[in-house]
Amino acid sequence: MDDKGWAQHIAPVRSAGxxxxxxxxxxxxxxxxxxxxxxxxxPEKALAEMFGVAVMTMRHAMAVLREDGLIETRRGHRAGTYVVPEVLTRIRELTALHPYTQADIEELTAWRIAVSGEASARAARRASEAGLARLRELETATDEAVADAEAYRTLDAGLHLHIAELSGSRRLMEAEQGIQDELTRLLAEDPGGVEARSTPDQLHRALVGAIERSDPVRAREQFTVHAEATADLFLPFVQ
Structure with a gap:
């Protein structure tokens, strides 16, 4: 984690709560x-500085994640605090306590179309050649990982986060992070498995192609198709 550049996603928080x-x-x-x-x-002191909070506040925050089973503190060799290895399993267990409803999925899909659809359109207008090259790399890696649910989820999230980054909007990027968080919880049960992940509407060629062609209208349309196809995976299983 130390070299992944994750600290760019941290900003100071207000003292209340x-x-x-x-x-x-x-x-x-x-x-x-x-x-x-x-x-x-x-270390907690360094994390506290990133968030602009007191060390004790940081300690309380980490205690919440530890209680939820998302992180663990190790002693001895390579002592420190880590994201638990089977974190997706734990997310699945936590999500099962408050399962998604049809209304939740429909609302999430509308949010995706509004946020990620706009990010896709802006990316089609603004993406640099270097950004497009990275997008193609992510598309290839994601499609090649369809047989591995965890790897696919990580790469799929990375692809959509990269599109949001190409949009040039900090607010869209932050919103996309929230969307990908929700999708991880929603996709924890892996509905449809490999077959579902392999359908044309779940793959990304049409969306990436529209961005490559600098076609914002088509990029938005293709993202809408993609988001609605994801929603269709879940609707048969929810109330």
């Missing part, structure tokens, strides 16, 4: 697959 805000932010970074199983946190 600061521990809860820090815990939510770190929880979101784990859900968005910016932090993954086995990633190591810096």
């Amino acid at each position: 600061a521990a809860e805000a820090v815990a939510r932010r770190l929880n979101e970074l784990i859900g968005a697959r910016i932090l993954v199983g086995g990633d190591r946190f810096p």
Whole structure:
């Protein structure tokens, strides 16, 4: 974790309810697959400085994540605090306590279309050649990982976060992180398995192609198709 550049996703939080805000932010970074199983946190003092809070506040925030089973503190060799190796399993267990409803999925899909659809359109207008090259790399890696649910989720989140980054909007990037966090929780049960992940609407060629062609209208349309296809995976299983 130390060399992944994750600190760019941290900003100071307000003092009121600061521990809860820090815990939510770190929880979101784990859900968005910016932090993954086995990633190591810096010392609490360094984390507190990143968030602009007191060390005791940071300690309380980490205690919340530890209580939820998302992080663990190790002693001895390579002592420190880490994201637990099987963090997706733990997220699945936590999500099962408050399962998604049809209304939740429909609302999430509308949020995705509004935020990620706009990010896709802006990316089509603004992406540099270097940004497009990275997008193609992520598309290839994601499609090649369809047989591995955890690897696919990480790469899929990374691809959509990269599109948000290409949009040039900090607010869209932050919103996309929240969306990917929710998707990780929603996708924890892996509905449809490999077959579902392999359908044309779940793959990313049409969306990436529209961004490559600098076609914002088509990019928005293709993202809408992609988001609605994801929603269709879940609707048969929810109330």
